[in-house]
Amino acid sequence: FGLRDAMFRGERINITEDRAVLHTALRAPRDAVIEVDGENVVPKVHAVLDKMAGFADRVRGGAWTGHTGKRIKNVVNVGIGGSDLGPAMAYEALRAFTDRSLTVRFVSNVDGADLHEAVRDLDPAETLFVIAS
Structure with missing residues (x-):
């Protein structure tokens, strides 16, 4: 469970790209805290998810x-x-x-x-x- 736990802590377990593996942040609720280098990345992740949802809505609705x-x-x-x-x-x-x-x-x-x-x-x-x- 070592690497799994490190992933949930936001540690840099992607050794090829020297970065955190943030799959968990994509699924985290808005009030979750997942820190990478001392910064909670969840608000930024949700900002991107909101932007993606807005784009999809505009495509489906005919505005885009x-x-x-x-x-x-x-x-x-x-x-x-x-x-x-x-x-x-x-x-x-x-x-x-x-x-x-x-x-x-x-x-x-x-x-x-x-x-x-x-x-x-x-x-x-x-x-x-x-x-x-």
């Missing part, structure tokens, strides 16, 4: 449009590994609870054929691309 002013009707997530698997898994798990007004596709391959197949019937003016890394 494509470059021609058309409403976004399609979302294409481009990512490899965890940048594909996490979003795809969350989408599949929660799809039954959505209004299905958006077409969502996932591209997880550097092969152009995968991208071509994903966008073949989508209007570029109505498509939002998310590049996940």
Whole structure:
């Protein structure tokens, strides 16, 4: 449990990037305290989560449009590994609870054929691309 406990304490257990692993902060309630280098990171994490939720609401509500002013009707997530698997898994798990007004596709391959197949019937003016890394 040593590394797990260190993760919950906000210690730098990601030795490759010399930083804390903050998965726990993403799931922490607003009143939680997770310190990294003496600073509680939870308020900053929630500020970003709120910003993401606002953006998603604007896309779904039609306030965020494509470059021609058309409403976004399609979302294409481009990512490899965890940048594909996490979003795809969350989408599949929660799809039954959505209004299905958006077409969502996932591209997880550097092969152009995968991208071509994903966008073949989508209007570029109505498509939002998310590049996940």
